[in-house]
Amino acid sequence: MRIIVCLKLIADPNIIEFDILSEKLCNIYFVSDPINYYILEEGLRLREKFGGELIAISVAPEAGDIILKNTLFFGANRAIRLWDDQLVGADTWSVSQAIKQGIEKIGFDLILCGSRSNDTGSEFMVSALAHWLNIPSATRIIGLNVDRDNKLIAHKKLLRGERETYCLQLPAILGLEEGINEPRYAALFSKTYQEGLRKKVEFFKPSLNGQNINQLITTLRLIPSRPRVKVGLDISALSMQEKLKMMRGELGHKKEIFEGSPEAAAKKIFAELSEAMK
């Protein structure tokens, strides 16, 4: 079985900061997306079970070599970086075209992606790739088994603790969710680490022309975040104090402090709860 894992290089969302005066992001340090470890672990487990090879790919500039080299230490067979200078500032569409070309060149039985990245998180990639490659897909996967006939049994995470189980025929593409497994450590000087040291990250330049580098969406500028304006609310008519309240998301919230008998209090709580309990 040939498994491809798609990884992403992101700016660390924990330490990145937004400078209001220059309207730009600062403190940008590129790290491996936390979801990458889960994807890689799932790929390694499947390879241990069924044999074959595991190939890590990523669309990234040269800085991306670090995360791909890391996958070799964990035991990936090959690591390939895809890049073209036209991809600077490209949207998800163009990036997905680059990935598609890379995947088609390598050939695959199973593609593992993260369902969404931790920076912009558009969730577009898995379904779009499935559409173009015309293969079965499932996103937000929280549990994965393979049965005897090489069929994938995938548990999809829905909202509020609901799950759905799907059966997929290989070749397929899956979007994994954080928490699907427990990522391993690559011990220093272990056998896989030694082998990884000897391997090199390969490079592949996708041939992008006018048709598949079509910029469909573009970010105009960055602004400080605020909760959304309620329907029928005129911002210009608000006083400064109300504006501050809106920024904190406190505008229009009714508050009640109740002091009284426990029975009356319990009735009040029940009235609040009854809608959520439906």
Added chain:
Amino acid sequence: MSHEVWSFIESEEGKLRDTAGKMAAESCRTAKIFDGEPCGVIFSSHPFKVSEELKWYGLKKIYFFRSETPLSPEMIACSLHYAAVKLNPQFILFANTPLGVEIGSRLAASLQKGFISNCTDFELEREKPLARKSIYGGKVDALITWMSSPPYLATINLSALENVKTKSNTEPEIIHNEVVGMVSHTQFIEKWKVSLSKLSLKEAKIVIGVGKGVEAKFMQVINMLGELIGGVVGGTRIAVFSGLISVERLIGTTGKWLNSDVYIAIGISGAPQHVMGIKETKNIIAINISNDAPIFKYAKLGIVGDLYKVVPSLINIINETMKKGK
């Protein structure tokens, strides 16, 4: 080009899901910003009657797609593709649910149009539509615009959606459509729910938080309340240290950050580290004996009283109503 704003209204087994009304309201809100016509799109494999509820959102048209076979995201995206090519709406909006995102991305891929997911707001600037999206974990908002021609595709953040009804009801025009078949590659097996004891705090709809004010003997009652209302029991760091709850159930900066509809804080004063974890919650109900506890600043309903009396009487009331219901 028509100026229709389509919003995808999710239904399940002939019934509307809880995002349905919010999406209908969203369609009207967006239509107001861009001077368009609000429309709804419903797919159903069951016979379906547009209920009284949907009339209160001011929708002008409802495109209804009826299918004999069970629907899959591929089929819905394929039918929406043909409908969008034929009628050319200005917007197609989805809720940011697993189904909505999957259909949206597939539709964007087949139509070759721009797709912006998890938007919180729309704006009009120099006659160009802009979408506001929160990135890097809410640290900053990005203003994104579509470079492609309409339809503009977007999914809307679930916490941004609001259920706003109009004052008068309107009878939407219902237009019946055919589902264009496309066989799904994925085979659906079953739908199930995670049991309450294994459910993560982040996924729970109702969460009960316990703090220093709760004694270990009383946890039995709290757990009973949790089972009755379908809520998961979590708590503060002090509750973890005193053995009331396990570490996975810690709420706060170093624990879990909630995303629930209701949070009931029992015997919690509201230290900043704890409040950090509950700020995304929509409704906070606090029970505390001291009336100057900081938690009351954040609570929608604050009860000043003895929790050892309030909680048992709450359980009594719930039990009574359940009996009446049966």
